[in-house]
Amino acid sequence: MTEKRRPHILVTGAAGALAQQVINRLRDDCDLVAVDFREQVYLGDDIPSYCIDFNKRVFEDLFRRYRFDGVIHLGRIQSSQLTRMRRYNANVLGTQKLLDLSHKYGVSRVVVLSTYHVYGAVAYNPALIDEDAPLKSAGLTMDLVDSVELENLANIYLWRYPDLNITILRPCNIVGPGVRNSISTLLSNERAPVLAGFSPMMQFIHIDDMADAIVLAYQKKKKGIFNVAADDWVAFQHALKLCGCKRIPIPSIPPGLSAFILRTLKLKSFPSYLMNFFKYPVVIDGRLFAREFGFTPKRPLKEIFRYYRENKKPV
Template sequence: MNEQHRPRILVTGAAGALAQQVIDRLRDHCDLVAVDFREQVYLGDDIPSYCIDFNKRVFEDLFRRYRFDGVIHLGRIMSSQLTRMRRYNANVLGTQKLLDLSHKYGIKRVVVLSTFHVYGAVAYNPALIDEEAPLKGVGLSADLVDSVELENLANIYLWRYPELNITIIRPCNIVGPGVRNSISTLLASERAPVLAGFSPMMQFIHIDDMADAIVLAYNKPKRGVFNVAPEDWVAYQHALRLCGCNRLLIPSIPPVLPKLILSTLNLRSFPSYLMHFFKYPVVIDGRAFAREFGFKPRRPLKEIFRFYRENKKPV
Protein backbone atom coordinates (compact mmCIF):
# COMPACT_ATOMS: atom_id res chain seq x y z
CA MET A 1 0.00 0.00 0.00
CA ASN A 2 1.22 3.45 -0.90
CA GLU A 3 2.40 5.21 2.28
CA GLN A 4 0.82 8.46 1.08
CA HIS A 5 -2.65 6.87 0.92
CA ARG A 6 -2.79 5.09 4.25
CA PRO A 7 -6.33 5.39 5.61
CA ARG A 8 -6.64 7.36 8.84
CA ILE A 9 -9.03 5.71 11.31
CA LEU A 10 -10.44 6.80 14.66
CA VAL A 11 -10.85 3.85 17.06
CA THR A 12 -12.98 4.42 20.18
CA GLY A 13 -12.96 2.31 23.34
CA ALA A 14 -9.16 2.10 23.18
CA ALA A 15 -8.81 1.01 26.82
CA GLY A 16 -10.65 -2.24 26.06
CA ALA A 17 -8.96 -5.48 25.08
CA LEU A 18 -11.04 -5.81 21.89
CA ALA A 19 -10.12 -2.35 20.60
CA GLN A 20 -6.44 -3.05 21.27
CA GLN A 21 -6.65 -6.28 19.28
CA VAL A 22 -8.26 -4.38 16.38
CA ILE A 23 -5.56 -1.71 16.59
CA ASP A 24 -2.82 -4.34 16.44
CA ARG A 25 -4.33 -5.75 13.25
CA LEU A 26 -4.60 -2.35 11.53
CA ARG A 27 -1.52 -0.44 12.67
CA ASP A 28 0.83 -1.71 9.93
CA HIS A 29 -1.26 -0.32 7.07
CA CYS A 30 -3.40 2.42 8.63
CA ASP A 31 -2.77 5.63 10.56
CA LEU A 32 -4.74 5.22 13.78
CA VAL A 33 -5.94 7.61 16.47
CA ALA A 34 -7.20 6.03 19.70
CA VAL A 35 -9.81 7.53 22.03
CA ASP A 36 -11.43 6.34 25.24
CA PHE A 37 -14.03 7.94 27.47
CA ARG A 38 -12.57 6.32 30.62
CA GLU A 39 -8.79 6.55 30.48
CA GLN A 40 -5.83 7.34 28.27
CA VAL A 41 -3.81 4.33 27.15
CA TYR A 42 -0.33 4.12 25.66
CA LEU A 43 -0.39 2.15 22.40
CA GLY A 44 3.04 3.02 21.07
CA ASP A 45 4.68 6.19 19.78
CA ASP A 46 2.99 5.75 16.39
CA ILE A 47 -0.60 5.98 17.70
CA PRO A 48 -1.90 9.21 19.29
CA SER A 49 -4.15 8.33 22.23
CA TYR A 50 -6.67 10.55 24.03
CA CYS A 51 -9.01 10.40 27.01
CA ILE A 52 -11.96 12.53 25.87
CA ASP A 53 -15.66 12.82 26.61
CA PHE A 54 -17.33 12.68 23.18
CA ASN A 55 -19.78 15.38 24.26
CA LYS A 56 -17.02 17.93 24.91
CA ARG A 57 -15.98 20.44 22.26
CA VAL A 58 -12.38 19.19 22.25
CA PHE A 59 -13.59 15.95 20.61
CA GLU A 60 -14.42 17.83 17.42
CA ASP A 61 -10.86 19.16 17.38
CA LEU A 62 -9.66 15.62 16.62
CA PHE A 63 -11.83 15.50 13.49
CA ARG A 64 -10.49 18.86 12.32
CA ARG A 65 -6.91 17.94 13.06
CA TYR A 66 -6.72 14.40 11.69
CA ARG A 67 -9.31 14.38 8.86
CA PHE A 68 -10.30 10.76 9.41
CA ASP A 69 -11.29 8.44 6.59
CA GLY A 70 -13.16 6.07 8.88
CA VAL A 71 -14.38 5.39 12.40
CA ILE A 72 -14.49 2.10 14.34
CA HIS A 73 -16.76 2.73 17.31
CA LEU A 74 -16.06 0.12 20.02
CA GLY A 75 -16.51 2.48 22.97
CA ARG A 76 -19.79 1.18 24.38
CA ILE A 77 -19.76 1.45 28.18
CA MET A 78 -21.01 -1.69 29.91
CA SER A 79 -23.82 -1.44 32.43
CA SER A 80 -21.59 -2.30 35.38
CA GLN A 81 -19.14 0.50 34.77
CA LEU A 82 -20.94 3.80 35.41
CA THR A 83 -24.11 5.26 36.87
CA ARG A 84 -27.08 4.98 34.52
CA MET A 85 -27.08 8.67 33.54
CA ARG A 86 -23.34 8.82 32.85
CA ARG A 87 -23.61 5.60 30.87
CA TYR A 88 -26.52 7.00 28.85
CA ASN A 89 -24.54 10.18 28.14
CA ALA A 90 -21.54 8.15 26.99
CA ASN A 91 -23.37 5.47 25.00
CA VAL A 92 -26.27 7.35 23.42
CA LEU A 93 -25.43 11.06 23.41
CA GLY A 94 -21.74 10.32 22.83
CA THR A 95 -22.55 8.07 19.87
CA GLN A 96 -24.87 10.72 18.44
CA LYS A 97 -22.07 13.29 18.67
CA LEU A 98 -19.65 10.84 17.02
CA LEU A 99 -22.04 10.19 14.12
CA ASP A 100 -22.85 13.90 13.70
CA LEU A 101 -19.14 14.70 13.46
CA SER A 102 -18.60 11.78 11.07
CA HIS A 103 -21.23 13.27 8.76
CA LYS A 104 -19.96 16.83 9.17
CA TYR A 105 -16.36 15.89 8.30
CA GLY A 106 -17.12 13.56 5.39
CA ILE A 107 -16.22 10.21 6.94
CA LYS A 108 -16.65 7.44 4.38
CA ARG A 109 -16.75 4.35 6.63
CA VAL A 110 -18.21 3.69 10.09
CA VAL A 111 -18.37 0.41 12.03
CA VAL A 112 -20.47 0.40 15.23
CA LEU A 113 -20.24 -2.36 17.83
CA SER A 114 -23.60 -3.30 19.33
CA THR A 115 -24.55 -6.44 21.32
CA PHE A 116 -26.88 -9.44 21.03
CA HIS A 117 -28.48 -8.25 24.30
CA VAL A 118 -30.64 -5.88 22.25
CA TYR A 119 -32.81 -8.84 21.20
CA GLY A 120 -33.83 -9.46 24.81
CA ALA A 121 -34.12 -12.87 26.47
CA VAL A 122 -37.69 -14.15 26.49
CA ALA A 123 -39.21 -17.62 26.69
CA TYR A 124 -40.62 -17.44 23.13
CA ASN A 125 -37.46 -16.37 21.28
CA PRO A 126 -37.01 -18.31 18.00
CA ALA A 127 -34.35 -21.01 17.87
CA LEU A 128 -32.13 -18.83 15.65
CA ILE A 129 -32.55 -15.06 15.81
CA ASP A 130 -31.74 -13.21 12.60
CA GLU A 131 -31.13 -9.51 12.03
CA GLU A 132 -34.79 -8.82 11.20
CA ALA A 133 -35.99 -9.79 14.70
CA PRO A 134 -37.48 -7.03 16.88
CA LEU A 135 -35.29 -5.55 19.62
CA LYS A 136 -37.01 -6.60 22.84
CA GLY A 137 -34.17 -5.68 25.20
CA VAL A 138 -35.69 -2.30 25.97
CA GLY A 139 -38.91 -3.84 27.29
CA LEU A 140 -37.14 -6.02 29.80
CA SER A 141 -34.69 -3.81 31.62
CA ALA A 142 -33.87 -0.15 32.04
CA ASP A 143 -30.20 -1.14 32.05
CA LEU A 144 -30.46 -2.29 28.43
CA VAL A 145 -32.23 0.85 27.23
CA ASP A 146 -29.03 2.61 26.24
CA SER A 147 -27.82 -0.43 24.25
CA VAL A 148 -31.05 -0.44 22.23
CA GLU A 149 -31.07 3.36 21.86
CA LEU A 150 -27.45 3.37 20.70
CA GLU A 151 -28.32 0.90 17.99
CA ASN A 152 -31.55 2.67 17.00
CA LEU A 153 -29.53 5.86 16.66
CA ALA A 154 -26.92 4.15 14.46
CA ASN A 155 -29.76 2.74 12.34
CA ILE A 156 -31.24 6.21 11.80
CA TYR A 157 -27.86 7.49 10.58
CA LEU A 158 -27.35 4.35 8.47
CA TRP A 159 -30.44 5.21 6.37
CA ARG A 160 -30.31 9.00 6.60
CA TYR A 161 -26.65 9.26 5.54
CA PRO A 162 -25.82 6.35 3.21
CA GLU A 163 -22.48 8.00 2.38
CA LEU A 164 -21.25 7.11 5.90
CA ASN A 165 -21.39 3.41 4.93
CA ILE A 166 -22.38 2.34 8.46
CA THR A 167 -22.12 -1.31 9.46
CA ILE A 168 -23.64 -2.28 12.82
CA ILE A 169 -22.43 -5.56 14.30
CA ARG A 170 -24.19 -7.52 17.04
CA PRO A 171 -21.84 -10.13 18.49
CA CYS A 172 -22.73 -12.96 20.85
CA ASN A 173 -20.78 -13.30 24.14
CA ILE A 174 -17.21 -12.09 23.56
CA VAL A 175 -14.75 -14.02 25.74
CA GLY A 176 -11.04 -14.75 26.09
CA PRO A 177 -7.86 -13.15 27.46
CA GLY A 178 -8.34 -9.57 28.67
CA VAL A 179 -12.14 -9.54 28.32
CA ARG A 180 -13.83 -8.10 31.42
CA ASN A 181 -17.53 -8.50 30.71
CA SER A 182 -20.00 -10.37 32.93
CA ILE A 183 -19.88 -13.75 31.18
CA SER A 184 -16.07 -13.79 31.02
CA THR A 185 -15.90 -13.03 34.75
CA LEU A 186 -18.27 -15.92 35.45
CA LEU A 187 -16.32 -18.41 33.34
CA ALA A 188 -13.11 -17.39 35.13
CA SER A 189 -14.65 -17.80 38.60
CA GLU A 190 -14.13 -20.71 40.98
CA ARG A 191 -17.88 -20.59 41.73
CA ALA A 192 -20.51 -19.40 39.29
CA PRO A 193 -24.23 -18.94 40.03
CA VAL A 194 -26.87 -20.85 38.07
CA LEU A 195 -30.64 -20.42 38.30
CA ALA A 196 -32.30 -23.65 39.45
CA GLY A 197 -34.11 -25.31 36.56
CA PHE A 198 -32.47 -23.23 33.83
CA SER A 199 -29.51 -23.84 31.52
CA PRO A 200 -30.06 -21.84 28.33
CA MET A 201 -28.07 -22.39 25.18
CA MET A 202 -25.31 -19.78 24.75
CA GLN A 203 -22.83 -18.75 22.07
CA PHE A 204 -19.27 -17.62 22.65
CA ILE A 205 -16.81 -15.92 20.32
CA HIS A 206 -13.10 -15.60 21.09
CA ILE A 207 -11.76 -12.06 21.26
CA ASP A 208 -9.26 -12.89 18.48
CA ASP A 209 -12.06 -13.94 16.14
CA MET A 210 -14.13 -10.88 17.07
CA ALA A 211 -11.21 -8.57 16.28
CA ASP A 212 -10.83 -10.32 12.90
CA ALA A 213 -14.56 -9.84 12.27
CA ILE A 214 -14.36 -6.09 12.96
CA VAL A 215 -11.39 -5.67 10.60
CA LEU A 216 -13.20 -7.65 7.89
CA ALA A 217 -16.28 -5.49 8.39
CA TYR A 218 -14.29 -2.26 8.15
CA ASN A 219 -12.45 -3.32 5.00
CA LYS A 220 -15.64 -4.10 3.07
CA PRO A 221 -18.00 -1.11 3.06
CA LYS A 222 -21.28 -3.00 3.25
CA ARG A 223 -24.08 -1.04 4.94
CA GLY A 224 -26.44 -2.83 7.29
CA VAL A 225 -26.83 -4.76 10.53
CA PHE A 226 -25.09 -8.09 11.08
CA ASN A 227 -25.01 -10.70 13.83
CA VAL A 228 -21.57 -12.14 14.55
CA ALA A 229 -21.55 -15.61 16.07
CA PRO A 230 -20.15 -19.09 15.43
CA GLU A 231 -22.42 -21.90 14.30
CA ASP A 232 -22.13 -23.83 17.56
CA TRP A 233 -23.61 -23.28 21.00
CA VAL A 234 -23.58 -24.94 24.39
CA ALA A 235 -25.81 -25.03 27.47
CA TYR A 236 -24.71 -22.55 30.16
CA GLN A 237 -24.30 -25.12 32.94
CA HIS A 238 -22.31 -27.40 30.63
CA ALA A 239 -20.06 -24.46 29.70
CA LEU A 240 -19.39 -23.89 33.41
CA ARG A 241 -18.43 -27.54 33.86
CA LEU A 242 -16.06 -27.39 30.89
CA CYS A 243 -14.48 -24.25 32.39
CA GLY A 244 -13.92 -26.00 35.72
CA CYS A 245 -16.41 -23.83 37.65
CA ASN A 246 -18.29 -25.07 40.69
CA ARG A 247 -21.96 -24.22 40.27
CA LEU A 248 -23.70 -22.12 42.91
CA LEU A 249 -27.40 -22.99 42.74
CA ILE A 250 -29.75 -20.00 43.13
CA PRO A 251 -33.50 -20.61 43.59
CA SER A 252 -35.32 -19.08 40.63
CA ILE A 253 -38.74 -18.52 42.24
CA PRO A 254 -40.27 -16.26 43.38
CA PRO A 255 -38.70 -13.83 40.87
CA VAL A 256 -37.49 -11.43 43.55
CA LEU A 257 -35.55 -14.16 45.37
CA PRO A 258 -32.56 -14.57 43.01
CA LYS A 259 -32.02 -10.77 43.00
CA LEU A 260 -32.03 -10.71 46.81
CA ILE A 261 -29.59 -13.62 47.06
CA LEU A 262 -27.24 -12.20 44.43
CA SER A 263 -27.20 -8.76 46.03
CA THR A 264 -26.48 -10.39 49.41
CA LEU A 265 -23.60 -12.35 47.88
CA ASN A 266 -22.44 -9.18 46.06
CA LEU A 267 -21.98 -11.10 42.81
CA ARG A 268 -21.47 -8.26 40.34
CA SER A 269 -20.61 -10.77 37.62
CA PHE A 270 -24.27 -11.88 37.63
CA PRO A 271 -26.13 -8.54 37.32
CA SER A 272 -29.90 -8.59 37.76
CA TYR A 273 -30.51 -6.89 34.41
CA LEU A 274 -29.02 -9.96 32.69
CA MET A 275 -31.05 -12.43 34.77
CA HIS A 276 -33.28 -13.39 31.83
CA PHE A 277 -30.20 -14.23 29.73
CA PHE A 278 -29.43 -16.99 32.26
CA LYS A 279 -32.99 -18.30 31.94
CA TYR A 280 -33.85 -18.17 28.25
CA PRO A 281 -31.73 -18.87 25.17
CA VAL A 282 -30.72 -16.02 22.85
CA VAL A 283 -29.06 -17.85 19.96
CA ILE A 284 -28.29 -15.54 17.06
CA ASP A 285 -27.84 -16.44 13.40
CA GLY A 286 -24.42 -15.28 12.18
CA ARG A 287 -24.63 -16.75 8.68
CA ALA A 288 -25.32 -13.46 6.87
CA PHE A 289 -22.11 -11.90 8.23
CA ALA A 290 -20.11 -15.08 7.46
CA ARG A 291 -21.39 -15.05 3.87
CA GLU A 292 -21.01 -11.33 3.22
CA PHE A 293 -17.56 -10.88 4.75
CA GLY A 294 -16.04 -14.35 4.34
CA PHE A 295 -15.80 -14.82 8.11
CA LYS A 296 -15.02 -18.12 9.80
CA PRO A 297 -14.04 -18.26 13.50
CA ARG A 298 -10.70 -19.95 14.13
CA ARG A 299 -10.95 -20.51 17.89
CA PRO A 300 -13.24 -23.45 18.81
CA LEU A 301 -15.23 -23.70 22.03
CA LYS A 302 -12.86 -26.27 23.52
CA GLU A 303 -9.97 -23.79 23.23
CA ILE A 304 -12.08 -21.05 24.84
CA PHE A 305 -13.06 -23.29 27.75
CA ARG A 306 -9.52 -24.58 28.22
CA PHE A 307 -8.32 -20.99 28.70
CA TYR A 308 -10.82 -20.42 31.52
CA ARG A 309 -10.11 -23.83 33.06
CA GLU A 310 -6.41 -22.97 33.24
CA ASN A 311 -6.87 -19.34 34.36
CA LYS A 312 -9.14 -19.48 37.37
CA LYS A 313 -9.52 -16.41 39.57
CA PRO A 314 -10.39 -17.12 43.21
CA VAL A 315 -13.70 -15.61 44.36
Protein backbone atom coordinates in the same frame (compact mmCIF):
# COMPACT_ATOMS: atom_id res chain seq x y z
CA MET B 1 5.63 8.84 -7.93
CA THR B 2 3.41 10.11 -5.09
CA GLU B 3 3.22 7.80 -2.10
CA LYS B 4 -0.30 6.58 -1.35
CA ARG B 5 -1.79 8.17 1.77
CA ARG B 6 -2.45 5.77 4.62
CA PRO B 7 -6.05 5.86 5.88
CA HIS B 8 -6.68 7.67 9.16
CA ILE B 9 -8.96 5.72 11.51
CA LEU B 10 -10.46 6.73 14.85
CA VAL B 11 -10.93 3.80 17.28
CA THR B 12 -13.10 4.39 20.35
CA GLY B 13 -13.13 2.33 23.54
CA ALA B 14 -9.33 2.14 23.41
CA ALA B 15 -9.02 1.07 27.06
CA GLY B 16 -10.77 -2.21 26.29
CA ALA B 17 -9.02 -5.42 25.26
CA LEU B 18 -11.11 -5.77 22.09
CA ALA B 19 -10.23 -2.30 20.81
CA GLN B 20 -6.55 -2.95 21.45
CA GLN B 21 -6.73 -6.20 19.49
CA VAL B 22 -8.30 -4.32 16.57
CA ILE B 23 -5.65 -1.61 16.79
CA ASN B 24 -2.86 -4.20 16.67
CA ARG B 25 -4.33 -5.67 13.49
CA LEU B 26 -4.57 -2.30 11.72
CA ARG B 27 -1.50 -0.40 12.91
CA ASP B 28 0.84 -1.59 10.14
CA ASP B 29 -1.42 -0.34 7.34
CA CYS B 30 -3.31 2.59 8.88
CA ASP B 31 -2.69 5.74 10.89
CA LEU B 32 -4.73 5.26 14.04
CA VAL B 33 -6.02 7.56 16.76
CA ALA B 34 -7.30 5.97 19.97
CA VAL B 35 -9.95 7.52 22.22
CA ASP B 36 -11.61 6.47 25.47
CA PHE B 37 -13.56 8.68 27.86
CA ARG B 38 -12.63 6.49 30.87
CA GLU B 39 -8.84 6.69 30.71
CA GLN B 40 -5.90 7.41 28.45
CA VAL B 41 -3.93 4.34 27.40
CA TYR B 42 -0.44 4.06 25.94
CA LEU B 43 -0.51 2.09 22.69
CA GLY B 44 2.92 2.97 21.34
CA ASP B 45 4.64 6.12 20.16
CA ASP B 46 2.99 5.79 16.74
CA ILE B 47 -0.63 5.95 17.99
CA PRO B 48 -1.97 9.15 19.58
CA SER B 49 -4.25 8.31 22.51
CA TYR B 50 -6.77 10.63 24.18
CA CYS B 51 -9.09 10.58 27.18
CA ILE B 52 -12.02 12.67 25.92
CA ASP B 53 -15.75 12.85 26.53
CA PHE B 54 -17.46 12.67 23.12
CA ASN B 55 -19.91 15.37 24.20
CA LYS B 56 -17.15 17.92 24.88
CA ARG B 57 -16.21 20.50 22.27
CA VAL B 58 -12.58 19.36 22.27
CA PHE B 59 -13.65 16.06 20.67
CA GLU B 60 -14.37 17.88 17.40
CA ASP B 61 -10.76 19.12 17.36
CA LEU B 62 -9.64 15.55 16.65
CA PHE B 63 -11.75 15.44 13.48
CA ARG B 64 -10.33 18.80 12.32
CA ARG B 65 -6.77 17.74 13.07
CA TYR B 66 -6.68 14.20 11.70
CA ARG B 67 -9.32 14.23 8.94
CA PHE B 68 -10.43 10.67 9.60
CA ASP B 69 -11.32 8.36 6.74
CA GLY B 70 -13.01 5.86 9.03
CA VAL B 71 -14.35 5.33 12.54
CA ILE B 72 -14.50 2.05 14.49
CA HIS B 73 -16.82 2.70 17.41
CA LEU B 74 -16.19 0.12 20.15
CA GLY B 75 -16.80 2.43 23.10
CA ARG B 76 -20.19 1.15 24.26
CA ILE B 77 -20.42 1.24 28.05
CA GLN B 78 -21.79 -1.92 29.63
CA SER B 79 -24.88 -1.87 31.83
CA SER B 80 -22.80 -2.77 34.89
CA GLN B 81 -20.78 0.43 34.53
CA LEU B 82 -21.66 3.96 35.69
CA THR B 83 -25.13 5.24 36.52
CA ARG B 84 -28.00 4.92 34.06
CA MET B 85 -27.87 8.64 33.13
CA ARG B 86 -24.10 8.70 32.63
CA ARG B 87 -24.36 5.52 30.58
CA TYR B 88 -27.07 7.11 28.43
CA ASN B 89 -24.95 10.21 27.90
CA ALA B 90 -21.97 8.11 26.85
CA ASN B 91 -23.75 5.47 24.77
CA VAL B 92 -26.52 7.44 23.09
CA LEU B 93 -25.66 11.14 23.14
CA GLY B 94 -21.95 10.40 22.71
CA THR B 95 -22.65 8.15 19.71
CA GLN B 96 -24.90 10.78 18.18
CA LYS B 97 -22.11 13.35 18.51
CA LEU B 98 -19.65 10.89 16.96
CA LEU B 99 -21.90 10.21 13.97
CA ASP B 100 -22.69 13.90 13.49
CA LEU B 101 -18.99 14.73 13.38
CA SER B 102 -18.32 11.78 11.06
CA HIS B 103 -20.86 13.17 8.61
CA LYS B 104 -19.66 16.75 9.00
CA TYR B 105 -16.03 15.89 8.29
CA GLY B 106 -16.55 13.46 5.42
CA VAL B 107 -15.84 10.12 7.09
CA SER B 108 -16.56 7.38 4.54
CA ARG B 109 -16.60 4.26 6.74
CA VAL B 110 -18.11 3.61 10.17
CA VAL B 111 -18.33 0.35 12.13
CA VAL B 112 -20.49 0.34 15.28
CA LEU B 113 -20.31 -2.42 17.89
CA SER B 114 -23.69 -3.33 19.36
CA THR B 115 -24.65 -6.50 21.27
CA TYR B 116 -26.98 -9.47 20.89
CA HIS B 117 -28.58 -8.44 24.18
CA VAL B 118 -30.77 -6.00 22.22
CA TYR B 119 -32.93 -8.95 21.13
CA GLY B 120 -33.98 -9.58 24.72
CA ALA B 121 -34.24 -12.91 26.52
CA VAL B 122 -37.81 -14.20 26.56
CA ALA B 123 -39.39 -17.65 26.61
CA TYR B 124 -40.90 -17.26 23.12
CA ASN B 125 -37.73 -16.30 21.23
CA PRO B 126 -37.30 -18.27 17.98
CA ALA B 127 -34.71 -21.05 17.93
CA LEU B 128 -32.41 -18.98 15.70
CA ILE B 129 -32.66 -15.18 15.70
CA ASP B 130 -31.78 -13.33 12.50
CA GLU B 131 -31.15 -9.63 11.92
CA ASP B 132 -34.81 -8.88 11.10
CA ALA B 133 -36.06 -9.94 14.53
CA PRO B 134 -37.56 -7.17 16.71
CA LEU B 135 -35.47 -5.71 19.53
CA LYS B 136 -37.45 -6.66 22.63
CA SER B 137 -34.96 -5.84 25.36
CA ALA B 138 -35.99 -2.20 25.80
CA GLY B 139 -39.45 -3.35 26.84
CA LEU B 140 -38.05 -5.83 29.35
CA THR B 141 -35.53 -3.79 31.32
CA MET B 142 -34.43 -0.17 31.62
CA ASP B 143 -30.81 -1.34 31.86
CA LEU B 144 -30.77 -2.09 28.12
CA VAL B 145 -32.65 0.95 26.85
CA ASP B 146 -29.43 2.82 26.05
CA SER B 147 -28.07 -0.19 24.10
CA VAL B 148 -31.21 -0.33 21.97
CA GLU B 149 -31.27 3.45 21.49
CA LEU B 150 -27.60 3.44 20.49
CA GLU B 151 -28.34 0.90 17.79
CA ASN B 152 -31.53 2.62 16.65
CA LEU B 153 -29.56 5.84 16.35
CA ALA B 154 -26.86 4.16 14.26
CA ASN B 155 -29.59 2.61 12.11
CA ILE B 156 -31.13 6.05 11.46
CA TYR B 157 -27.77 7.41 10.35
CA LEU B 158 -27.20 4.28 8.24
CA TRP B 159 -30.17 5.20 6.05
CA ARG B 160 -30.05 9.00 6.36
CA TYR B 161 -26.36 9.29 5.41
CA PRO B 162 -25.46 6.43 3.04
CA ASP B 163 -22.06 8.08 2.43
CA LEU B 164 -21.01 7.03 5.95
CA ASN B 165 -21.26 3.34 4.94
CA ILE B 166 -22.28 2.25 8.44
CA THR B 167 -21.99 -1.39 9.50
CA ILE B 168 -23.58 -2.39 12.82
CA LEU B 169 -22.36 -5.60 14.47
CA ARG B 170 -24.37 -7.60 17.01
CA PRO B 171 -21.97 -10.18 18.48
CA CYS B 172 -22.80 -12.99 20.87
CA ASN B 173 -20.88 -13.29 24.16
CA ILE B 174 -17.31 -12.07 23.63
CA VAL B 175 -14.89 -13.94 25.87
CA GLY B 176 -11.20 -14.70 26.24
CA PRO B 177 -8.00 -13.12 27.60
CA GLY B 178 -8.43 -9.55 28.78
CA VAL B 179 -12.21 -9.48 28.41
CA ARG B 180 -13.85 -7.95 31.50
CA ASN B 181 -17.54 -8.29 30.71
CA SER B 182 -20.01 -10.07 32.99
CA ILE B 183 -20.01 -13.46 31.28
CA SER B 184 -16.23 -13.62 31.17
CA THR B 185 -16.10 -12.79 34.88
CA LEU B 186 -18.51 -15.63 35.55
CA LEU B 187 -16.52 -18.17 33.53
CA SER B 188 -13.31 -17.09 35.29
CA ASN B 189 -14.49 -17.76 38.84
CA GLU B 190 -14.15 -21.05 40.68
CA ARG B 191 -17.78 -20.83 41.75
CA ALA B 192 -20.61 -19.68 39.52
CA PRO B 193 -24.30 -19.17 40.35
CA VAL B 194 -26.87 -20.83 38.10
CA LEU B 195 -30.63 -20.51 38.18
CA ALA B 196 -32.13 -23.78 39.42
CA GLY B 197 -34.00 -25.54 36.63
CA PHE B 198 -32.53 -23.42 33.81
CA SER B 199 -29.65 -24.07 31.41
CA PRO B 200 -30.27 -22.11 28.20
CA MET B 201 -28.22 -22.56 25.06
CA MET B 202 -25.51 -19.90 24.70
CA GLN B 203 -22.97 -18.80 22.10
CA PHE B 204 -19.43 -17.58 22.69
CA ILE B 205 -16.89 -15.95 20.41
CA HIS B 206 -13.21 -15.58 21.24
CA ILE B 207 -11.87 -12.04 21.42
CA ASP B 208 -9.34 -12.85 18.66
CA ASP B 209 -12.13 -13.93 16.32
CA MET B 210 -14.22 -10.88 17.17
CA ALA B 211 -11.29 -8.57 16.44
CA ASP B 212 -10.87 -10.31 13.08
CA ALA B 213 -14.58 -9.83 12.40
CA ILE B 214 -14.39 -6.09 13.14
CA VAL B 215 -11.39 -5.63 10.86
CA LEU B 216 -13.17 -7.55 8.08
CA ALA B 217 -16.27 -5.42 8.59
CA TYR B 218 -14.22 -2.25 8.26
CA GLN B 219 -12.27 -3.36 5.20
CA LYS B 220 -15.32 -4.47 3.20
CA LYS B 221 -17.76 -1.63 2.65
CA LYS B 222 -20.97 -3.57 3.14
CA LYS B 223 -23.32 -1.46 5.18
CA GLY B 224 -26.14 -2.92 7.22
CA ILE B 225 -26.78 -4.85 10.43
CA PHE B 226 -25.08 -8.19 11.05
CA ASN B 227 -25.10 -10.78 13.81
CA VAL B 228 -21.63 -12.14 14.60
CA ALA B 229 -21.48 -15.65 16.03
CA ALA B 230 -20.03 -19.07 15.40
CA ASP B 231 -22.39 -21.80 14.21
CA ASP B 232 -22.14 -23.79 17.46
CA TRP B 233 -23.66 -23.32 20.89
CA VAL B 234 -23.71 -25.04 24.25
CA ALA B 235 -25.96 -25.28 27.31
CA PHE B 236 -24.91 -22.69 29.87
CA GLN B 237 -24.44 -25.08 32.79
CA HIS B 238 -22.41 -27.43 30.59
CA ALA B 239 -20.21 -24.49 29.56
CA LEU B 240 -19.54 -23.74 33.23
CA LYS B 241 -18.64 -27.38 33.81
CA LEU B 242 -16.20 -27.33 30.88
CA CYS B 243 -14.65 -24.17 32.31
CA GLY B 244 -14.07 -25.92 35.64
CA CYS B 245 -16.61 -23.87 37.57
CA LYS B 246 -18.41 -25.23 40.62
CA ARG B 247 -22.06 -24.48 39.94
CA ILE B 248 -24.09 -22.95 42.79
CA PRO B 249 -27.85 -23.36 42.15
CA ILE B 250 -29.94 -20.39 43.25
CA PRO B 251 -33.71 -19.86 43.03
CA SER B 252 -34.97 -17.63 40.24
CA ILE B 253 -37.68 -16.24 42.55
CA PRO B 254 -37.87 -14.08 44.51
CA PRO B 255 -35.48 -11.79 42.56
CA GLY B 256 -34.08 -10.24 45.74
CA LEU B 257 -32.75 -13.59 46.93
CA SER B 258 -30.82 -14.10 43.71
CA ALA B 259 -29.27 -10.65 44.04
CA PHE B 260 -28.32 -11.39 47.66
CA ILE B 261 -26.57 -14.63 46.70
CA LEU B 262 -24.73 -12.93 43.85
CA ARG B 263 -23.43 -10.35 46.33
CA THR B 264 -22.41 -13.12 48.70
CA LEU B 265 -20.34 -14.66 45.90
CA LYS B 266 -18.73 -11.23 45.29
CA LEU B 267 -20.28 -10.93 41.83
CA LYS B 268 -21.57 -7.42 42.47
CA SER B 269 -20.99 -6.15 38.93
CA PHE B 270 -23.63 -8.41 37.40
CA PRO B 271 -26.45 -6.33 35.88
CA SER B 272 -29.93 -7.56 36.79
CA TYR B 273 -31.06 -7.94 33.16
CA LEU B 274 -28.63 -10.85 32.69
CA MET B 275 -30.84 -13.00 34.90
CA ASN B 276 -33.23 -13.48 31.95
CA PHE B 277 -30.32 -14.54 29.74
CA PHE B 278 -29.58 -17.27 32.30
CA LYS B 279 -33.20 -18.45 31.91
CA TYR B 280 -34.04 -18.28 28.22
CA PRO B 281 -31.96 -19.06 25.12
CA VAL B 282 -30.96 -16.24 22.78
CA VAL B 283 -29.21 -17.96 19.87
CA ILE B 284 -28.39 -15.65 16.97
CA ASP B 285 -27.92 -16.55 13.32
CA GLY B 286 -24.47 -15.43 12.15
CA ARG B 287 -24.68 -16.86 8.64
CA LEU B 288 -25.31 -13.53 6.89
CA PHE B 289 -22.11 -11.98 8.24
CA ALA B 290 -20.13 -15.15 7.52
CA ARG B 291 -21.37 -15.17 3.93
CA GLU B 292 -21.04 -11.45 3.17
CA PHE B 293 -17.62 -10.99 4.78
CA GLY B 294 -16.08 -14.43 4.36
CA PHE B 295 -15.79 -14.87 8.12
CA THR B 296 -14.98 -18.15 9.84
CA PRO B 297 -14.05 -18.19 13.56
CA LYS B 298 -10.72 -19.90 14.26
CA ARG B 299 -11.11 -20.54 18.00
CA PRO B 300 -13.48 -23.46 18.83
CA LEU B 301 -15.45 -23.67 22.05
CA LYS B 302 -13.11 -26.27 23.55
CA GLU B 303 -10.20 -23.82 23.26
CA ILE B 304 -12.25 -21.02 24.82
CA PHE B 305 -13.28 -23.20 27.75
CA ARG B 306 -9.74 -24.57 28.22
CA TYR B 307 -8.47 -21.02 28.71
CA TYR B 308 -10.94 -20.41 31.55
CA ARG B 309 -10.30 -23.82 33.08
CA GLU B 310 -6.57 -23.15 33.21
CA ASN B 311 -6.88 -19.58 34.48
CA LYS B 312 -9.30 -19.91 37.38
CA LYS B 313 -9.81 -17.00 39.79
CA PRO B 314 -10.79 -17.85 43.36
CA VAL B 315 -13.89 -16.09 44.65
